[in-house]
Amino acid sequence: MFVRVALDHPLPTLFDYRCDISGAAVVGTLVSVPFGKRHVVGLVCEVTAHSDVPAERLRDVDQVCTACPPVSTHWLALAAFAADYYQRGLGEVALPGLPQALRDASRWSRLFAPEERYRLTAEGRTVLPDALPARATALRALAQALARADFLLAADARALHPKALATLDTWQTAGWVTLDVIDAATVPAAASLPNLPAPALPTLTDEQASAVAAIRDAHGFAPFLLHGVTGSGKTEVYLRALAAILAGKPDAQALVLVPEINLTPQFEAAFRARFAALDASAIVTLHSGLAEGERARNWFAAHTGRARIVLGTRLAVLASLPRLAIIVVDEEHDPAYKQQEGLRYSARDLAIYRAKQLGVPVVLGSATPSLESWWQADQGRYDRLTLSRRAVAEAALPSVRLIDLEDERRRGRASIEGLSGPLIAAMKARLERGEQSLVFLNRRGYAPQLACDACGWVAGCPRCSAYVVLHKPERALRCHHCGWESRIPRSCPECGNVDIAPLGRGTQRVEETLASAVPGARVLRIDADSTRRKGSAQALFSDVHAGEVDILVGTQMIAKGHDFQRVSLVGVLNADTALFSHDFRASERLFAQLMQVSGRAGRAGLPGEVLVQTRYPRHALYHALCRHDYVGFANATLAERRDAHLPPFVYQALLRAEGRTLEAALAFLQQAAAELARIPAAERVTVYDAVPLTIVKVMHVHRAQLLIESASRAALQATLRAWQPLLRVLKGVLRWNLEVDPLDI
Template identity: 70%
Template structure:
């Protein structure tokens, strides 16, 4: 039932943000056109003892719920255009693939302001506009005094089209009273319209756009392929660091948006701190598209700002949406192209709630809408590389940095710390003699250096040599990290913190000392090691305030920093023109991890951070301190040989039956005790065996504690499921979860994660 006369009733099926994988039935009464619901519309409904906002998914005339028990819809969000069928299709797919309810996917994907009925009226402000009635033009002009220049400006503006009151006031100081008088005379029509429906500035009104950069031959070849793409066309833009992938994006977007004045594009970046520089670049390059043509979407925005940007994309006013992983679930009016920059980044995988992969959903969305998608990276994920090797994705390769940059790839050298020690050249708090010398040389030459250590804080642990005590978190199975500047020990998992003890709490020994090092300790050491250097630290601790990361990076670009110390935040996406040296500390820790993805992540991380050097014309050098210089990973890194590293790693994965050659899912359980969590998982394993029987297509492993078994006094266990058939895995999980919902007793919560990255 989609229409009806006043007084008629109907039924809608509504998705709510609730863990039950079902829709909820409500009734509505047709009072006028605004009270006829349509799929994709937001409604306010009673749910239990509270009100909630839901999404209309179906309109019908029958329900399995008795009519007397059906509750009525309380309000319709009539100002927001309904979410389209394509967006609903995306939500249904994500809900099915990630084994969640439609409401669990749809509602968190919307801005918080849209999920609060009290804020609906504020989200859609209305402005007064005036329209000249065509038959009254002569009467209006006949009434104007001969020398009333301001009145004539108003009349001429009305002849040109609809006149908003704010524009009218710039033409006449008392425009409101004059226009209302003309309405009373019957010459104009006064109405209120949504701010979101007003057209953006035209190219003639916009500031001049920044001219495009001339492309290299390799870039032109890649661009030509993107221009010719029709329908669903997945591309892997594989380019070495600094090869100009961003310029290819910009040219491809300009071409795609120029073809259709209503076309939109989605550009995904992995980190919030990358959005300011991308946003500034895109606004300059696409200034001719008008004010508000480029918007950002990420969790760092204020709720009102995020809602306005989301609505700009939904209504089609925004031509380019630049965002982090949550932007993949935004609603578009006419999406024409998708770009996923640094597609290999683990940050594209949501690690709380709905654990979706933004990269994978972007690929599905491109296929759904039959449009091109570009996955860009210097170190693609092995899943993407495998797809390109099999011909499912077209690979476009950029093998060198543009000639205009006068920059070659940096030279990578290894510093064998064990050999240095044997030669009697002991390191100074983690910095070897050759590294310290190289840092001083760069300072003398006026060049910048970057020191990468992927651990924040001063030291990862505080310990006592006398009795072996270490500072463990009382709520987690993790160590407390020493933050010397704040004079606290802090847990990076649950937030617990306590003051630094003066003596060992176990034996009273006052000689307690930090073990290992983090960014804060590296910063302190560098102040002594390289006297006179301006040192800046960028990590999660130094960038807590909104806008602080952008301000710190601006100092680096302005040349106000000699040595930049930081974590993964400085390792990707940034174009540091004066950095000639990159130093890497403590890289060996990931070489022997229990996680089979650890070496892939380490190689990508080192390739990315190495790529920050030598971009401005000077020779770049990368120094990596290691105790294992003969490791194959470092040999591939020295050659800048991602293809060779990927081939060897994929061969190992295939032999070991690991992704991307199998598909995996994790059942995680959390409980007050580890025994309760494992008991739940053991019962789940038994029900899984009963369900699958002799079916050998899907295999399970035994329940085990998670690597970090306790967080915030909650114990965690996991059970791994895998199959060579994605369809078989999905079907089994769907049937299995029906029994798990009835079994829940004994655990605080449980969840199934599809395609887990951390096992």
């Protein structure tokens, strides 16, 4: 018997191996195989009785992972589609789609070992709290962990107490604890969904009820674009739709995607509260912030059907869900759904394809849908569901007011480090009323530049063609592109001037300014720097929800998805920089960002207000923002895109090259462009000139790009398919990659 195996390797081919392990070679099975001097894990894609590879070159399969059921043919077809569309090898899609722990054969025996679960008995819940000495803090922590969860794994118990297993055996003898041993390879019966009483559920608005009914009654593939203003109750629609669909199919599964890891805790809490009767393992999360063991366990729960609801970031779209019945993509417009390294896939687009492949509904939810999705709904390909008002009757959309910074300057009104007088006065008024304010600035660090006004020197990264960012609390200069870091110099290295000063403002500087501008306010900053440690973001957001913060300062991390009940004021700083970007998507992203952050105000009935500081108050984008007019903005922007022949009216691909010099990268791209003349399908493709990237050099590597586009997706794909072999024989660069449907150009 021979097997053809997909490996995580750039070559778009399957590799043949002999398999003498009787009955183990099944399509979709994980195997360990020799590859060069290494032993790697691959995925069996074909089983055949013969091979075209000469016998002397064939090698044997080392090990077959029989404890893990094979992935389904539907999952393999999804991986094959992604590989074909994004111009990668099948193994480059299938293997990274699995948890890292599964791709290490030495860990299989531990991963699939029988799972020991300890549970409290009814007697234990009554007796155990009083039976422990008051000073036995570790034992009490163990007992509390048992009481909080449906069960406690042996590994988790050992982390709480060094002699946990011996203690649990004693408690088992006393009748306080029971031990269940679960075979990891056993596929459990599907957990039933709870039938919660009606009074426990919030009353739906007419628009919510209509949306839930449409999703519930859908048959086959049904793409829905749920366009709901911020605070309109999109999450409640998701919950009701999932409950209806899963209750009607006892073994069905649901996939819910969110754009960022820090949004998963509140979503998980909402789903666990609604489906409280489900076993703890019936709702799992999948994202890169999980420990490898935990991610592997959650993936396996989804793969075996034990998990009924899978909640995750973009990588979860490739999770193995054999009985998937509905997919939800929340904040579908978010650029975070597009992977920017390795396999550059769009999780939103793969979710739509996966729903079509399985014949199930997919719900794309957003207050500011992507123009691509909006256009699809205009064409009738998606069914548009609208939530035009907030779910809480007394909660109206916030008023938006523009603060003209040029007018403030002409009138001689003082500002404090970029914070205008009206914004500071509004924050002080909220502080007096016990309400919260949010200040949004999408730039972390203390200042984006450190400069000398005597000679013009600006601190730059020695490895990148970019300025370094000043981080004052850490007393460091840091490059946000390569991570290079140094201490802040005492004087200018060029002329010796000691009066070097920061230019511009980041969240750290705004946090410092607010402490003095609004005396007595409790100021909290949430950005990538303040949330580096695991669990820190969740803890900081908990402080905001608990009312322990008066003014929240942050980047895009605080701009979407969060339900801040006490926030009544949002201040937006430095939004103008995106108005004149070279990226044609910049205005779309800015409008979505401002609409999302504006929606954090006034969600619980408090009158909400949004103050936007700008030097261009007459700009059409700001006028649409003041009217909360997404529809008008989207239609106007789509008309501009149509006239300019830009997506979604054309399809694009981007070839990037990295070389030791910029000349080498550009030369490679020019050769690549010349090769297109040999491809017949390229007659329907437009090729632009090779140009350097905006940040030309990163980590001493120079980068350039070549854009091609076509009005025909089929012609573009045919061109890329024929172009790839020609690119592989070209020399002169360190790396190159081809991205389909690029977001950053």
